[in-house]
Amino acid sequence: MDKGSVWLFLIACCAIITYLVVVPHYFPYLGIAISLVILSNLVFFFKKNKSGFNLVIYLMTLIFSFFVVYNSNLFLTFLNIVAVLFLDSLMALPSANSDLGFGKFLISPLTVFFQSFKNPSEYKINFDLKGNSKNIIEISKSLLISLVALLVIIPLLASANPFFNKLVIDVIEIFNLRNLLQSFLAGNYAVWLVRFFVFFILTLFIPGLVTFVIKNKTGRVVIANPLSSANLFLPKLLVGLVIFTFFVTQAQLYFASPNTLQTLGYTNSQYAREIFGQLSVVALVILLLIYNDKNKKTLPSILTYILMLQGIFLAFIALKSDYDYSANWGFTSKRLWGFAVVGGLLGVFSLFLLKYGKFVRGVILLISFLLIGVNLANFDYLIFHYRKSTTHSGVDYLYLSNLSSDSQSYGELLTMLEKIKQTDNTTIWRVLTKIKRLQKNYQQLDLRTFNYSEFSQYQKIKSVNSNYSNYVISIK
Numbered sequence: 001m002d003k004g005s006v007w008l009f010l011i012a013c014c015a016i017i018t019y020l021v022v023v024p025h026y027f028p029y030l031g032i033a034i035s036l037v038i039l040s041n042l043v044f045f046f047k048k049n050k051s052g053f054n055l056v057i058y059l060m061t062l063i064f065s066f067f068v069v070y071n072s073n074l075f076l077t078f079l080n081i082v083a084v085l086f087l088d089s090l091m092a093l094p095s096a097n098s099d100l101g102f103g104k105f106l107i108s109p110l111t112v113f114f115q116s117f118k119n120p121s122e123y124k125i126n127f128d129l130k131g132n133s134k135n136i137i138e139i140s141k142s143l144l145i146s147l148v149a150l151l152v153i154i155p156l157l158a159s160a161n162p163f164f165n166k167l168v169i170d171v172i173e174i175f176n177l178r179n180l181l182q183s184f185l186a187g188n189y190a191v192w193l194v195r196f197f198v199f200f201i202l203t204l205f206i207p208g209l210v211t212f213v214i215k216n217k218t219g220r221v222v223i224a225n226p227l228s229s230a231n232l233f234l235p236k237l238l239v240g241l242v243i244f245t246f247f248v249t250q251a252q253l254y255f256a257s258p259n260t261l262q263t264l265g266y267t268n269s270q271y272a273r274e275i276f277g278q279l280s281v282v283a284l285v286i287l288l289l290i291y292n293d294k295n296k297k298t299l300p301s302i303l304t305y306i307l308m309l310q311g312i313f314l315a316f317i318a319l320k321s322d323y324d325y326s327a328n329w330g331f332t333s334k335r336l337w338g339f340a341v342v343g344g345l346l347g348v349f350s351l352f353l354l355k356y357g358k359f360v361r362g363v364i365l366l367i368s369f370l371l372i373g374v375n376l377a378n379f380d381y382l383i384f385h386y387r388k389s390t391t392h393s394g395v396d397y398l399y400l401s402n403l404s405s406d407s408q409s410y411g412e413l414l415t416m417l418e419k420i421k422q423t424d425n426t427t428i429w430r431v432l433t434k435i436k437r438l439q440k441n442y443q444q445l446d447l448r449t450f451n452y453s454e455f456s457q458y459q460k461i462k463s464v465n466s467n468y469s470n471y472v473i474s475i476k
């Protein structure tokens with residue numbers, strides 16, 4: 001295709017994405033998923049000299065886009081969206097930079113984003129007007145700004161002057177614009193202002209992104225890494241000694257029973273939380289030191305292996321604390337994410353220990369597969385159906401009422417609350433509010449907001465009476 005045709009295609013993509021993602025009242029699961037697929041396809045199919053790693057990344061983006069519409073947990077949905085955008089940015093980078101260090105890996109989304117706006121787009125349409133070449137992009141910008149300005153000032157002026165308001169109404173009636181405006185604006189003026197703004201930004205970003213991908217160069221991106229040139233033998237030695245001392249002095253605390261912890265005034269919950277806080281900080285320090293130490297001499301290499309073993313040992317201690325806590329008090333999202341984080345850290349250390357050739361690529365794939373596993377595991381479903389979260393008073397119904405529709409639990413939870421004659425207003429209100437929201441959304445469904453998990457839950461509770469007052473009366 002010529003550049004003009006490509007530009008029209010890209011602008012059409014911008015319009016489609018804008019329509020799909022800017023939806024009032026409900027979260028556009030399906031709209032966002034389709035938009036992410038469009039973006040991934042643009043990056044992949046316009047990219048030259050695709051590698052096998054690019055293909056793997058592309059397939060991962062399609063998988064995570066699918067999970068956006070399959071699962072409804074908002075935190076997991078956020079991670080899936082971030083994963084797609086991150087992988088798209090890696091795929092957009094030139095092939096020469098595909099074997100990234102951690103620095104370029106972490107800032108790759110920012111690199112692609114700013115380069116896409118910085119580089120002028122090669123895709124535009126020029127047409128001749130009285131022998132003068134005019135750029136349709138500039139005219140489009142001018143028309144768009146004019147339209148937005150008129151949409152803002154006309155309602156304001158009409159509200160301030162009844163004669164002007166009557167004139168506006170007469171013009172609308174003359175051209176029979178009322179029905180058109182009502183269908184176009186769908187009764188929500190602010191939504192369409194947001195759509196115009198999003199569309200305008202996308203028309204600047206997406207053509208620039210495609211130009212960036214095709215040109216296959218980023219310019220000079222320099223990331224100063226003070227660790228790469230430093231002698232890390234002493235830091236590694238001191239960190240290793242401190243961690244070893246920490247393990248020795250805290251061994252009794254790590255393996256203490258809940259009763260012992262209670263005697264010491266140290267709760268099981270506090271124990272588990274602090275273990276993971278220590279784990280994240282220590283693991284980060286260890287990874288920074290061993291990854292950036294390029295000294296291959298015998299003693300520094302020995303220290304590297306010692307630090308890795310210490311990191312792995314700490315991970316297993318954290319795994320034990322999380323397991324003990326879950327065994328005593330059931331599952332929660334944080335406890336299940338704890339298992340996932342420990343698994344990821346053990347995987348990262350294993351990659352380094354096995355001297356995996358392209359370490360950063362291995363980490364990217366490891367994190368991607370880990371997130372796929374989390375999506376498939378469905379934490380909310382596991383919590384409700386396998387090990388409900390408990391407190392000293394029994395099942396924690398208030399926590400269960402916070403679960404998303406991934407748990408497929410709303411109807412069953414209401415039945416449980418009725419059996420125990422639950423009078424906690426907060427718990428009842430949360431469950432009924434979620435049921436009412438699903439009933440309202442899926443009785444008159446906007447396909448852009450469709451989510452498989454929500455729809456499946458709706459099928460089970462669509463006939464439930466979600467009137468709060470009637471329910472409270474019925475269980476008293």
